[in-house]
Amino acid sequence: MLDLLYKRRSIRKFTEQAIEQDKLDRIMQAALLAPSSKSKYPCEFIVIDNKEINEKLSECKPHGASFLKSTPLSIVIAGDIEKSDVWVEDCSIAASYIQIQAEKEGLGSCWIQIRERPHDIQKSSEVFIQECLNMPANIKILAIIALGYKEGEKPGRDATHLKLEKIHKNSY
Numbered sequence: 001m002l003d004l005l006y007k008r009r010s011i012r013k014f015t016e017q018a019i020e021q022d023k024l025d026r027i028m029q030a031a032l033l034a035p036s037s038k039s040k041y042p043c044e045f046i047v048i049d050n051k052e053i054n055e056k057l058s059e060c061k062p063h064g065a066s067f068l069k070s071t072p073l074s075i076v077i078a079g080d081i082e083k084s085d086v087w088v089e090d091c092s093i094a095a096s097y098i099q100i101q102a103e104k105e106g107l108g109s110c111w112i113q114i115r116e117r118p119h120d121i122q123k124s125s126e127v128f129i130q131e132c133l134n135m136p137a138n139i140k141i142l143a144i145i146a147l148g149y150k151e152g153e154k155p156g157r158d159a160t161h162l163k164l165e166k167i168h169k170n171s172y
């Protein structure tokens, strides 16, 4: 597990190779195995392997999402606010599990922040995506995870990356 975590980097350039169904199945199993507060399971996952839709989603915010244009697959991570008041936490854990399992499958991934982000001065990124994907208003959007085969390699981390001073013992 630690090897995977050292290796994982945010990948924003992908080859055109499609993700095999068995790999995607294992990634989604990882998402569905995430813990959930009070076992409410509010998370919803919209898997997008359609190029036109990913191109449209790349316009969801002015910065930090444009690479979705050339991303073979993305997963919109959303949560039902009527099921849980801590859907953000549940969805964040599931999104992390997706990223870790993707690394294990030899794929690259990147988190694209949607919650609290604007599309433009009138519309949130969330509403833009809800409209694109026919989502009801109670299904709120946390993030999109971009997934694909890595175009080139980014170096993994080593122990020099660890900010050990962030660890406090018994008192801050």
Ligand SMILES: Cc1cc2nc3c(=O)[nH]c(=O)nc-3n(C[C@H](O)[C@H](O)[C@H](O)COP(=O)(O)O)c2cc1C
Pocket: 008, 009, 010, 011, 012, 063, 064, 065, 110, 111, 112, 113, 114
């Ligand atoms: C909550 C969160 C939001 C992020 N939002 C974006 C984003 O909108 N677009 C993007 O390209 N990367 C985004 N990232 C990726 C970060 O930029 C990246 O994790 C950070 O630079 C550290 O690099 P690494 O993931 O390669 O270790 C986000 C990461 C997190 C955890």
